[in-house]
Amino acid sequence: QQQVKQSPQSLIVQKGGISIINCAYENTAFDYFPWYQQFPGKGPALLIAIRPDVSEKKEGRFTISFNKSAKQFSLHIMDSQPGDSATYFCAAFGAIKAAGNKLTFGGGTRVLVKP
Amino acid sequence: DSGVTQTPKHLITATGQRVTLRCSPRSGDLSVYWYQQSLDQGLQFLIHYYNGEERAKGNILERFSAQQFPDLHSELNLSSLELGDSALYFCASSVEGTSKTQYFGPGTRLLVL
Numbered sequence: 001q002q003q004v005k006q007s008p009q010s011l012i013v014q015k016g017g018i019s020i021i022n023c024a025y026e027n028t029a030f031d032y033f034p035w036y037q038q039f040p041g042k043g044p045a046l047l048i049a050i051r052p053d054v055s056e057k058k059e060g061r062f063t064i065s066f067n068k069s070a071k072q073f074s075l076h077i078m079d080s081q082p083g084d085s086a087t088y089f090c091a092a093f094g095a096i097k098a099a100g101n102k103l104t105f106g107g108g109t110r111v112l113v114k115p
Numbered sequence: 116d117s118g119v120t121q122t123p124k125h126l127i128t129a130t131g132q133r134v135t136l137r138c139s140p141r142s143g144d145l146s147v148y149w150y151q152q153s154l155d156q157g158l159q160f161l162i163h164y165y166n167g168e169e170r171a172k173g174n175i176l177e178r179f180s181a182q183q184f185p186d187l188h189s190e191l192n193l194s195s196l197e198l199g200d201s202a203l204y205f206c207a208s209s210v211e212g213t214s215k216t217q218y219f220g221p222g223t224r225l226l227v228l
Binding site: 032034036041042043044045046049089093101102103104105106107108 | 117119148157158159160163170171173205207215216217218219220221222
C-alpha cells in the first residue's frame with residue numbers, strides 16, 4: 001500500500017526530445033506528489049509537485065500529468081537538454097496516518113540526454 | 116545549495132564499528148528527516164524528528180538510532196555496522212512537522228569494509 005512504482009529505470013533521449021517518466025501508486029491517502037531531481041554526488045532537489053485535484057501542472061519545460069482514477073502520474077521533460085541528465089524520483093506524501101506522514105519514493109529513473 | 120549541511124561527506128569504516136552522521140537543517144526548519152539511499156533499495160525513509168521529538172519511524176534498523184538536539188541539529192548513529200549498511204545517507208529538513216516540502220542535504224557516503 002505504501003509503494004510507489006516508477007518506470008523506466010533508465011532512459012536515453014536525444015537533445016531536444018521528450019523524456020517521459022511514469023509512476024503509479026496504490027494508497028489513496030496520498031495527497032501530494034512531488035518529483036525530485038538528483039545529480040551525481042548531490043542530494044535530491046524538489047523539481048515540481050502536484051496535488052490530486054489538478055490534472056496537469058507545468059513549470060518551464062517540466063510538466064506533471066496526473067490521472068487520479070488510474071492512480072498514475074508522469075513527468076514530461078520537453079526539449080530535453082544535456083543539463084537535464086540526472087536521476088529523477090517521483091514521490092508521494094500523505095499527512096494522515098494511513099499515508100505514513102512521510103515521503104514515499106519511487107525507485108528512480110536515470111535520464112541521459114545525448115547532445 | 117539547499118541550506119542543509121551534512122558531515123562528514125565520506126566515511127570508510129569496518130564491519131562491527133559505530134559511526135555518527137551529523138545534519139544541520141536549514142535556518143528556521145524544525146523538522147529533520149533521515150533517508151538511506153542504496154542501489155537496490157532506492158530512497159528509504161528512516162526517521163523523522165520535529166523540534167527535538169521523534170515523529171515517525173520508517174524502515175530503521177534497531178542498530179540505528181537518531182536524535183535531534185536543542186539547537187535542532189540531528190545525529191544518526193549506526194552501530195554494529197554490516198557490509199549491507201554501505202549507502203548514501205541523506206537528511207532533509209522542513210519548516211513544519213507535516214511539511215511535504217523537504218530540502219535535502221548533500222549526503223554522507225558510508226562505505227563499510
